[in-house]
Amino acid sequence: MISIDRVDHLVLTVADVDRAVEFYEQVLGMTPVTFPGDRRAVSFGRQTIKLHAASELVEPTATHPVPGSANLCFITENAISEVQEHLRANEVRIEEGPVSRIGAAGPITSLYLRDPDGNLIEVARYDDEPAGDVA
Template sequence: MISIDRVDHLVLTVADVDRAVEFYRDVLGMEPVEFPGERRAVRFGDQTIKLHASAELVEPTATHPVPGSANLCFVTSRPLSDVQEHLRTSEVRIEEGPVGRTGSRGPITSLYLRDPDGNLIEIARYDDEA
């Protein structure tokens, strides 16, 4: 049996890499990074989201890579009221929330929004940190 320790990176297929980088940088505060071969990504903490343009996929790839097919949850230590205000000033529509959910380590309160490709983005805060 193998043992997985953590997630290193995820890959999102996007319609427009520049637009995706701008969203994840300006709205979610992630750091843009570049890799050899003009590949681009955003980083937060020890994790990276690699951004692959749907018109220029990097092999190997998922069986059906299409923009807007992901559902991602990010955890924040900021009060969700601060997140809501930032989203409002960034003109990002909140799809749902705040609502109670269950995260991998227990109860969370979440806000849902969409990135420019329509991926569902959940921003959550653990209830015991509130």
């Protein structure tokens, strides 16, 4: 039996890498990264989202890689009201929320939005964590 420790990275197939980098940097506060061969990504914490253009897929790849097919949940330490304000200030439509859900470690409060490719993005906060000052 093997033991998996954590997710290191995931890959999103996108229509426009520059547009995706801008969204994840400006709206979700992630850090742009460039790898050898001018491959692009965004990082947060100890994770990376590699961004592959649908027109220039990197092999090996998923069987049916298409923009807009992902559903991702990101955890924030910010109060959900702060996230709502930030999304509105950046003219990002909130699809749903705040709503109560169950995350990997317990109850969360979530907001749902979409990235430029139509991927469903959930930004959530664990209900039992006190809101801290997050820069």
